Amino acid sequence: MNRAALGLFVLFLLAVAGLSSIFIVDEREKALVLRFGRVVNVQEEPGLAFKVPFIDEVVRYDDRILSLEVGPLEVTPRDDRRLVVDAFSRYRIADVDTFRQAVGGEDVFGAERRLDKILRDQTRAVLGSVSSNDILSSDRAALMLRIRNGAIAQARSLGLEVIDVRLKRTDLPQANLNATFARMRAEREREAADEIARGNEAAQRVRAQADRTEVELVSEAEREAEVIRGEADAERNRIFAEAYGADPEFFEFYRSLNAYSNSLLEGNSSMVLSPDSEFFNYLKFSGGADR
Structure with missing residues (x-):
């Protein structure tokens, strides 16, 4: 091998070594350099970084805010009324060095299993210290803050930062639903x-x-009707009396x-009277003077 070929080979090795010593950290991640x-190095800022080629290893971790679903778990509040709670958490890897030491070779899913246990324990502890009415009420922000604050210290030992904890759903266990529904229905029926x-x-x-008012109105109307009827009868009798006094003969004829x-009238009962009865005076004579 001549010197030119050897020089090219050396340049190639240097280029490969130079490229192997450079790595890029994305703005969405953090990196650890392991030897x-x-x-041996923690790279938290995005951009170019360096390592010893062929010796150092780069391990990358997500620097974004991650979410963790906490599956349904049963809690027993202070009033012994069991509830089933669903929750979720927002977290991020805050200290990649501590995270690496805590989880070792496990990936982020291994850390989430540990964080899930921490959140479950804190949820049971916090919700077990209050009544079920406090848990079922719409104002649960204080309870969620207590769960978050309780989980922060334990999660910090894993290199994690718990940003938020939310209770998604709070229900009664299926075994208690029918009894609770029956009790609610009985209360509503009562x-x-x-x-x-x-x-x-x-x-x-x-x-x-209304009946009393009806009786009063009818009584008052009947009283007024009797008064009016009496006055009308009196007026009629007065008119009859005046007519009789003015012409007794005409009054008798009328x-x-x-x-x-x-x-x-047609249909009246038959009357049997003597032809000489005074009842027929005005039927037999043209006038009443000669009867």
């Missing part, structure tokens, strides 16, 4: 019965008041005609 399994009873009582009061009109 024989020991951390309230409905109370409302019906109060409504019937109010209806009876209204009905009694009364006889009324008697004929009222008695000689």
Whole structure:
């Protein structure tokens, strides 16, 4: 091999070594430089970084905010009313060196298994210290903050930073749903019965008041009708008296005609009278003077 070929080979080796000593850290990640399994450099800023070629190893970790779903777990609040709770957490790898020492060769899923256990323990501890009504209420921010604060210290030992913890769903266990539903239905039926009873009582009061008002109005109307009828009868009698006093003969004739009109109707009962009866005076004579 001549010197030119040897020089090219050396340049090639230098180029390969130079390229192998450079690595790029993305803005979404952090990197650890390991030498024989020991951390020799922590690269947290994005950009170019250097390592010893063929000796150092670069391990990359996600620097973004990650999410962890905490599966359903049963909790027993202070009033011994069991509940099933679903939660989720937001976290990030804050210290990659501590994270590497804590999880060893495990990936991020191994760390999530440990974080899941921490969140479950904290959730049971916090929710077990309050009543079920506090957990089921819409204002649960204080409880979620307590769970987060309790998990922060333990997660820090894993190199993790817990950013937020949220309770997604809080339900009764299936075994308690039917009993709770039956109790709620019984309470609603009792309230409905109370409302019906109060409504019937109010209806009876209204009905009694209406009946009383009806009786009073009818009595007053009948009294006024009797007064008016009496006044009309008195006026009629006065008119009759004046007419009788003005012309007694005509008055008697008028009364006889009324008697004929009222008695000689179709369908009336038969009357048996003597032809000489005074009832027929104005039928036998043209006038009443000669009867």
